[in-house]
Amino acid sequence: MVGRFVMPAVVLLVLGAFVVSERVVQEQHDDGKIHVTYWEKWTGIEFDAIKRVVDEYNRSQDKIHVDLLSVSGIHNKTLMATAAGVPPDVAGLFGPNIAQYFHDRAVIPLDEMCAEAGITRDDYIPIYWDICTFEGTLYALPATPASTALHYNTRLYKEAGFTKPPETIEEMDAYAVKLTKKDSNGDIVQAGFMHQEPGWWNWGWGFVFGGELWDGESKITCDSPDNVRAFTWLQDYSRKYGTSKLQNFKSGFGAFASPQNAFMSEKVAMVLQGGWMGNFISQFKPDLQWAAAPFPYPKDKPELKGRTFADLDILVIPRGAKHPKEAFEFIKFVQSQKGMEMLCLGQTKHSPLAKSSPEFYAKHPNPYIRLFTDMPKNDSVVSPPKIAIWPEYSSELRNAFDEIFIELKDPQTVLARVRTRMQPALDRYLREKALRQGE
């Protein structure tokens, strides 16, 4: 009878599933090396680049083996693993994460180890070193950086009679008017400039006008005059070109990394983009005629000339890591000119190091790589605020963008509301911090 074998088979199946499910999460190694676990947020080509650096490191010596793992929601998972006392030895986080890690004392300071290894601020473009420091102490070291610039379509420029990129915001606004085309229904078929393309920095337009999001200590300043001015400026676009016309136009854009990308398919003549864009263009639309230049500045604020938005991926050693020394050895390798350039070339970004080799420039696929490397050296450079409530604050600001751009609400009112919401959140955080320190 078949029935007699069904039950044992089912039991075996379940047992088997149990055994396999346990093995999936177990790492086994008995090669006599010290194993350093490294969690990384990236997938795709960025992950491949990291993997190559890790492989190179593992080959370069025979004491330490780095086990690389791609982890989703890394910010959260690493914090939780740290809380549980089982963090990885190295975590590759986003720059803005560091604030919360610092406040939660979830990462260890690196000053001493850096001093020993002879790594100093002078080795880096200063902004990137500064992103890694908190109240004078270093808690991370750079992985790949990113800076942003205005990308513009030179063919459409020629068509409209422009020969050089706009210097000021006012000039760019005028360019945008000439570069916008509508069909007989009044629908937009080509846009000069669009804030929502790609829409990754919708919280950050204040920087263009010199706005700051907080005072660096205890005060939220998102409704400062400069910030309000920035949001009023972007709202003007929505009013001028029609909110629903812009929204409809945008919903026709194809996927970002495809020839249907709004900039590559010449639907939008000017976009704010990072140094990686050049790589995607050469991959998907090699015949596109384009150029990059520093993003324009407001006419009355020449001190903001050449301002770029600099962001950074960072490497940290979580508190409680089993092999902090060995973890630092690996991080040190990444900081070497060889390791860093290998990583940054792989991710088609510029190098955070103060000096890049001629080969790096020669091999780099982005023709404007020098621009992207030089802009962050400018005094006007900005980076995301190092504020512990950043996840909440940035979400609030993204929503403010929606309300101002789509619903055409008064920027002053909306931003003041963001401040009144976020100030208590910050106060609570600071209060908790003070309480904990008192303990």
Added chain:
Amino acid sequence: MQKKSLKQHILIHTVLIALGLVFLLPLAWMVGTSLKTAVETGADPPTLLPATAQWQNYSDAISYGRDSVGYIPFFVYARNTLLFCILFVAGTVVSNSIVAYSFARLRWKGRDLAFAATLATMMIPFPVIMVPVFSLFVKMDWVGTFRPLWVPAWFGSAFSIFLLRQFFRTIPMELSEAAKLDGCSEWGIYSKVVMPLAKPAVAVVALFAFMAAWNDFLGPLVYLHSQDQFTLSLGLQFYRSQQLSQWHLLMAASTVVIAPVIVLFFFTQRLFIQGITATGLKG
């Protein structure tokens, strides 16, 4: 059911076909897209069918980027989903049938009160228990393993207990008493008398458990760390990572994912509906 005139038959078929088309359209879109080229997925105006069917999308989707390290390990996701489903369904069936047996066929003090409390827990929204359960698993160092996903299933759930209890109550007590007179233990009655009779109800509970595990997104999102552990419901996200939107491959992968389940449902739907009927949801 009732006798119907030809006119009624035609009417019913017309309505069903019309509604069916509406229900099928997104699925047709999915299958259509799964056979398109990347360029065609962004075509304007959109087309349902590709110019030429790209069958290789299917092999591309399940072995996407095989040569590079950042590839999407479809078979790994499939294996993980299977592991999760097996452990979850097995736990649900075993634990709930035992517990429901106690509630339905054994008399003990406080039983009815306990059952009422059990029913009341159905009202507790998942978020209420989410945070403490999470911190419990953090303390146990279970985050980053499959255990938080399936271990709770081995300790019963109100909905399944309720369904099975309703069914167990319809099985005549005389059968148990006869078995007892033959010297059968309580466990023996449960496993040799009651369970064999309860197949349809068990099938229903298993189906609902399977669907819950199959579609679970929040659990894997919160508890699993790495690509190697992801289930299909979560892992499919990677076909649309910010920079790489492989819609055609995502749809091919989705088609592969749902095809076996649809076939399974087609052949077993009558059994399931009978099973639910038998559990007597009517109270």
Added chain:
Amino acid sequence: MTFRKTEARNGYLFAMPWFIGFGLFLAYPIIASVYFSFTEYSVLKPPIWVGTENYETLFADEVFWKTLGNTLFFAALYVPLATLLAFGLALLLNSKVRFMAVYRTVFFMPSLVPVVSLVILWMWLFNGEHGLINNALGWVGITGPGWLTDTAWSKPAIVFMSLWGVGNAMVIYLAGLQEVPQQLYEAADLDGATPWQKTKSVTIPLVSPVILFNVVMGIIGSLQIFTQPYVMSEDGSPSRSIYFYSMYLFDNAFKYHKMGYASAMAWIMFLVIFLLTLVALKFAEKRVHYEGG
């Protein structure tokens, strides 16, 4: 009597998994969650008692009210529509016509589509510029809205999308309909009742407990809506119009690490569900027919 004693012992023994599960995964979390809701807690460090501050902050938190409003709006639209659709489909699928297995499968299939694919499919269909829905509306001369970019239409779009997955409820209704005794219809036929009259006075009263069950489960489920809108837009954009209660709760717990605040939110959610369930049961008291026993 020993007989009774053994039975009781076995009863406790058999119910043991549930007692443990209840204690570990329900009772403990519930008590802990009540406690957390009065603390500031980030999982990383022990909780700090803050009294009712979380609740006070909540009631002054406009996003709390916004997400609660969004969620109630969704439930108010979804539950009745889903009930009508699922019950209507079940009635049709309960008739004895050919190809029934095919039809049943067709209507159940969408419940099996992985959420990520489901959301992307619907994002295409709803696309304002070249989505199929607006194209179809265009054929009959209607200019469709930008479904997912317009704050007024994004919630109805989510309702629409969710209705596509009524297969589960439909199957339960179907099961209920199978139990309606044939003779009752035959008797009604003799009285010359129309199909509508039969549905109204035979079918609905007899399956009313199933309807009640599905409605209550529908209320509980729809107030917890999370995955579809979360996959569509983590921020609930545009302008948080599809930012639902569970999403805000999730963000507070796992993105902002305000576990105490999230716990307070969870308890308010429980209260809302409890009240609505009571209302449903009260409403059903005189209208739902239970057979004896």
